[in-house]
Amino acid sequence: MTGIPASAAGGSSAARGAASTPGASGATGRPGAKPAKGQAGASVAKSVSRPDGPDALGGSGPADGQEGARPARGGKLTAAAVNQASVWNVANLLTMLRLFLVPGFVALMLADGGYDPAWRSLAWAAFAIAMITDLFDGHLARTYNLVTDFGKIADPIADKAIMGAALICLSWLGDLPWWVTAVILGRELGITLLRFLVIRYGVIPASRGGKLKTLTQGVAVGMYVLALTGWLATLRFWVMAVAIVLTVVTGLDYVRQAIVLRRRGIAERRVAAEEAER
Structure with missing residues (x-):
């Protein structure tokens, strides 16, 4: 149709067919009249240009005034499977x-009474592997x-578990005073x-002092795990002394940061509450 009224066509069959078409609305407002060519072209252009049109992304989008298309029946299950699979990454495996x-x-450390140099060397190897993986898993994750949520919980637990096991075994065997074990483990559990x-x-970020403390502790405990004698035994004593000093100093610094962070957070919440009341 070119916009000419149907009556002007002399009652042609095309006009009669247009009038009998149900559900159509023409430009003149009469029910059943076909849209003009210009209007039909605009309708086609609109359906193509709309992002939610029937051909958008190869799917059928929602019509005007209708709710969005429902997700696929297995959509939530698929997303859950992806989240579960993401836990099994390299960082979490380490x-x-x-x-x-x-x-x-622990089994290697206490084997044959806990004083056999060969078993102690194997225990040191296990301890060294644990310390090395501790350095890499966090770096890989970031x-x-x-x-992942699992990594956030499991990583500090694994760190404290291997260090605590080594300190307790050393104190149990009499190689390390119990007060040293108490200071180090008390600080680690308290800060956590x-x-x-x-x-x-x-969040209290890890400081350089804290990282240096972790490295020094690992070296000192590793030297105590090995059956060292002579000047190496004297050296490990001083390395452990440095580790204890760093443990105490960094622990106090973390306490200071926590106090400042708490005061700042309380102050910000108070200001936000006062602005909300205005």
Whole structure:
């Protein structure tokens, strides 16, 4: 149709067919009249240009005034499967390896009374592997976006488990005073609890001193695990002394950061509440 009224066509069959077509509305407002060519072209252009049109992305989009298309029946199950599969990444596997090494390390450490140099060397190898994986799993998780809720919980547990097992075994065998074990483990568990207490106000980042403390502790404990004698035994004593000093100093610094973070968070919440009341 070119927009000429149907009556002008002398009652042609085309006009009669247009009038009998149900559900159509023409430009003149009469029910059953076909749209003009210009209007039909505009309708086609609209359906093509709309992102939710029937041909958008090869699917059928929602019509005007209708709700969005329902997701596929298995969509949620698929998303859940992807989330579960993401837990099994390299970083988390290294963390789990470190957890599995803890009972093996204890068995090697206490084998044959705990004083056999050969068994102590194997125990040192297990401890060294655990410390090395501790250095790599966090780096891999942050670099390749492999951070998961499981890793956030399991990684600090694995760190404390292998270090705590080594310290307790050494004190049990009489190679290390119990007060050293108490200071190191008390600091580690206390700071971990403190992080959870102030997490509502923010995260306490790991400082360079804390990283140096972890490295020094690992070296010192590793030297005590080995059956060293002579000047190496004297050297490990001083390395452990440095580790204890760093443990105490960094622990106090974390306490200071937690106090500042809590005060700042409380102040920000108070200001936000006052602005909301205005």
